[in-house]
Amino acid sequence: xxxxxxxxxxxSYRLRIALELKGLDYEYVPVNLLASEQKGEAYTGRNPFGTxxxxxxxxxxxxxxxxxxxxxxxxxxxxxxxxxxxxxxRFTARELAYAIATELHAPLNLPVLKYLSNEYGKSQxxxxxxxxxxxxxxLDPVEQRLAQLDTGDFxxxxxGLFETVLLPQVYNARRFAFDFADKPHIERIEAACLALPExxxxxxxxxxxxxxxx
Amino acid sequence: xxxxxxxxxxxSYRLRIALELKGLDYEYVPVNLLASEQKGEAYTGRNPFGTxxxxxxxxxxxxxxxxxxxxxxxxxxxxxxxxxxxxxxRFTARELAYAIATELHAPLNLPVLKYLSNEYGKSQxxxxxxxxxxxxxxLDPVEQRLAQLDTGDFxxxxxGLFETVLLPQVYNARRFAFDFADKPHIERIEAACLALPExxxxxxxxxxxxxxxx
Numbered sequence: 001x002x003x004x005x006x007x008x009x010x011x012s013y014r015l016r017i018a019l020e021l022k023g024l025d026y027e028y029v030p031v032n033l034l035a036s037e038q039k040g041e042a043y044t045g046r047n048p049f050g051t052x053x054x055x056x057x058x059x060x061x062x063x064x065x066x067x068x069x070x071x072x073x074x075x076x077x078x079x080x081x082x083x084x085x086x087x088x089x090r091f092t093a094r095e096l097a098y099a100i101a102t103e104l105h106a107p108l109n110l111p112v113l114k115y116l117s118n119e120y121g122k123s124q125x126x127x128x129x130x131x132x133x134x135x136x137x138x139l140d141p142v143e144q145r146l147a148q149l150d151t152g153d154f155x156x157x158x159x160g161l162f163e164t165v166l167l168p169q170v171y172n173a174r175r176f177a178f179d180f181a182d183k184p185h186i187e188r189i190e191a192a193c194l195a196l197p198e199x200x201x202x203x204x205x206x207x208x209x210x211x212x213x214x
Numbered sequence: 215x216x217x218x219x220x221x222x223x224x225x226s227y228r229l230r231i232a233l234e235l236k237g238l239d240y241e242y243v244p245v246n247l248l249a250s251e252q253k254g255e256a257y258t259g260r261n262p263f264g265t266x267x268x269x270x271x272x273x274x275x276x277x278x279x280x281x282x283x284x285x286x287x288x289x290x291x292x293x294x295x296x297x298x299x300x301x302x303x304r305f306t307a308r309e310l311a312y313a314i315a316t317e318l319h320a321p322l323n324l325p326v327l328k329y330l331s332n333e334y335g336k337s338q339x340x341x342x343x344x345x346x347x348x349x350x351x352x353l354d355p356v357e358q359r360l361a362q363l364d365t366g367d368f369x370x371x372x373x374g375l376f377e378t379v380l381l382p383q384v385y386n387a388r389r390f391a392f393d394f395a396d397k398p399h400i401e402r403i404e405a406a407c408l409a410l411p412e413x414x415x416x417x418x419x420x421x422x423x424x425x426x427x428x
Contacts, residue, residue, distance in 0.1 A: 048355035049313060060302075066316060067308035074301045087288045088274075094281035099263060101312075102280060106320040111351070115344075120334060130329075137325070141262035 001026040004043075004054040006033045007207035010105065010168035011065040012053040016202035017164045018069045022079040030209030033110060066101050069164065082160045093155060096142055097165040103138045104169060131176045139173070139183060142166075146185035153192035159199075167193050171204065215240040218257075218268040220247045221421035224319065224382035225279040226267040230416035231378045232283045236293040244423035247324060280315050283378065296374045307369060310356055311379040317352045318383060345390045353387070353397060356380075360399035367406035373413075381407050385418065 003019065003026050005012025019026050031037045031052050038050050046061040047054045055062040058075065062068050073082045083090045106112060108131055116122040116130060149155070155162045170190050173180070180187050193199045204210055217233065217240050219226030233240050245251045245266050252264050260275040261268045269276040272289065276282050287296045297304045320326060322345055330336040330344060363369070369376045384404050387394070394401050407413045418424055 048358040049317075049352070050355070051317075060305075062305065062309065064309045064312045064316070066312045067305055070308055071301065071305040074304060087285065090288060091274075091276065091281055091285040094284055095276065095278045098278045098280045098315075101316050102278070103263075103265075103320050106317050106348075107326055112321060115347070120336075122334075133329070134320075138263070141264070144262040 013168035020198035227382035234412035
């Protein structure tokens, strides 16, 4: 299995976590987004969306991180499960994970931020403000749901789909100096995940294409 | 089952299609987004995300349309399936459905459009241009994947998850005068779906909160 990704892309980070939690071996192939490698024909011929990550697995080039993650869980059911078996618990995990994936991902993603800068001439300060605005809009209710559920270190007994999607978003939020003071449930889950070797191996800091590592 | 939604919201429209395709009875409860009903405490107490649709089902208030749809398919496995049983076909459907749900939904959703207008002072013409830009970015590769798959009236034999997510987005795209001339596969699927009574009952034109119907 080969994962084509970028160290700091939140969707690439999601896939690294998912593969680590499931204990599946994979080769990591860096795609330099800043050099627009994902727009080259060699790449878009395999992934017409021109996005990372691209997952090469079981003879097929697969795009779209949430579809990749759901597929991994279905294709390798004997490996640790990202979604529990219980239908109601699956809903609980997906409601929170998809809130982040559908409401937060796109407005905070590089193409939209570039559009704000290039088309609208927005300053970095204005872009930071945009970023934090949308983060709060979705992370506030995520925190509320977690408080209602009275979560501990994880949403359930072990990290799964929700933590896979949450941690990369929290990593990005910290880059934009988002204030987590009123989000103790999210912070507790973050700390518990970052203590695990699976999350440490998946972290942007540990990737070969992180400039800190070259 | 009760579906709290807004006639023209693409995510509400998704849920109406999903419920119709599965043949599940439901009561439709209009939520007036233009009057900000979704921000009132009565509503956010049940759905902290302050979004439509809210699905009241099996004793639980459920937010997030993609989580709701996945749950419907798992909770009612004997009703017609939105996702096929085959793991590879499930991936095919999810890759395309989640491209629309994760890349397109948020930048085109009312809160982001309002932000562009209120915070950035963008004109309707500039907002239309924003809208069409992101539509093309995702619908172009969706069309490419459909061409690779050589699809007919539907992605598979009958409409399912993909068509449930596609049709509301195409409906919105047409409101913004998006040009589908180079998207014959999407247009064929649109026409085949709109000919079905399930899609006709789910359509914004058929909802009681559509001003045309009052």
